[in-house]
Amino acid sequence: MAQTLEKHTLDIQKIRAQFPVLHQEVNGKPLIYFDNAATNQKPKRVIDALVKYYEHDNANIHRGAHALAARATEAFENTRVSVQKFINANEPEEIIFTKGTSESINLVASSWGRKFLNPGDEVLISTLEHHSNIVPWQMICEERGAELKVIPINEAGEIIIEALDELITEKTKMVAFNHASNSLGTINPVKHIIDKAHAVGAKVLVDGAQASSHLAVDVQALNADFYAFSAHKMYGPTGLGVLYGKRDILEKTPPYQGGGEMIKEVSFGKTTYNDIPYKFEAGTPDIANVIAFNEAILFINELGKENIAAYENELLAYATDKISQIEGVRLIGTAKEKVSVLSFEVEGIHHFDLGMWLDAKGVAVRTGHHCTQPLMDHYCIEGTVRASFSVYNTIEEIDAFIEALKSTISKFKK
């Protein structure tokens, strides 16, 4: 579980103080927010940046000749540079802003896929994938006559590495899988899979939605061709995401949508497209959220990813230990390498009932299939209860959650 064993140096109470939403009661109980894998909370500096933008700088970018437009454009492009550095991309032009991980994947499946997938080609995904990294590939495979294949996992929820040798072949054109699983927390051997894919000339898309706020990501070291993630899962605003792509691949990939911003010149006879990244950013982008996103990245950078990972590993280890002692609890996903996601079921009690009871006790968790139905099928279950931790969560909250869970279970024992 612990991949970073160093001790963290964080003052958690000071961090908590920066998150206004945490300081409230729900159903008469202090809120314990353990639904961080769905979306995590926003520090005050992100919220302030949104307000400041609308109060002082609001203007459309890349076009106006006036002061506000210049300020907004500069702030917008600053975030692009921050993102570039955050994932160690080679240059800012390789960073495309999208609506989120889903749109990033759809962009690649639809634009890259339509051009480069042909009948008989294969796209490889894993059993662990979120629907966002399944359905776009199903759609484009159907359209292009390509075939979708699936990498199996073991009981712990880890990709079966030996299966790769058989699955990755000359026919494979794309391997798309997540860096970390949203349902189980499994951290995948990204570099290993990427190397295998490249050995047969396939491209790789990594769904980094669950990795970006927990793990240090270096797209160049990984040698990823595409890397997708969402701002809202890393203390940033909703409805905003990133697609990283290598320059040469992005340049060969046709535009996704047509409109303003993405063109160089338009006449009714012919349109020439803008350079990357603008080629993929048709229309006025989500300027305010992009600008505020910079604060989320600074927040993470200032805490230090190693610190965050070390602390979250502590939380996960503690929670895993405590919950394992409760009779009737079955952990779903016991990979050796995990981000701070704890998925479980309780014998004889439906996850929906557990979720409602925990909510009544002030604990926010996610219940259901977590948009990974094929993965749930693998375990022959309908869904799980998922508690997921961020850097502002505490050991005391885990204790309260464990108590709430025990007391809930006792309600069902007559």
Add this chain to the structure above:
Amino acid sequence: MSETINDIQNEIIEEFSMLDSDMEMTIEYIMELGQQLPEMAEALKNEDNIVKGCQSKVWLNAEAKDGKIYLEADSNTAITKGLVSILVRILSGRTPQEIVDADLYFVDKIGLNRFIGTQRSNGLGAMMKQIKIYGLAYSAKAE
């Protein structure tokens, strides 16, 4: 049955008002109601009777007898079963017309909206819709 649909709704509103909007007490009470729901025959828990649009499973069977609709239902989750039992209590044994005309204001009044949700849906909304559809179907047949 001499009590009207609204009489029973008012009774239910009264019962829930004693819970003081305490979420835990409310859930506990809903689960108790579920335990009082008459058992549904296993054979009726078939694909045809599954109410679509529920995160938890709900089975609903409607039978017409002497101009009235009788409902049987069950769920695989304890809380949803309780919610289901409230609907059965209010709407079973009514004429198709009564069911079609029923205004189920109790849902708002006792704050059950949060149980109906969207993604989290336990199917109370879908169940209400399904019962109305049965009502419509039988009233059309009766004409």
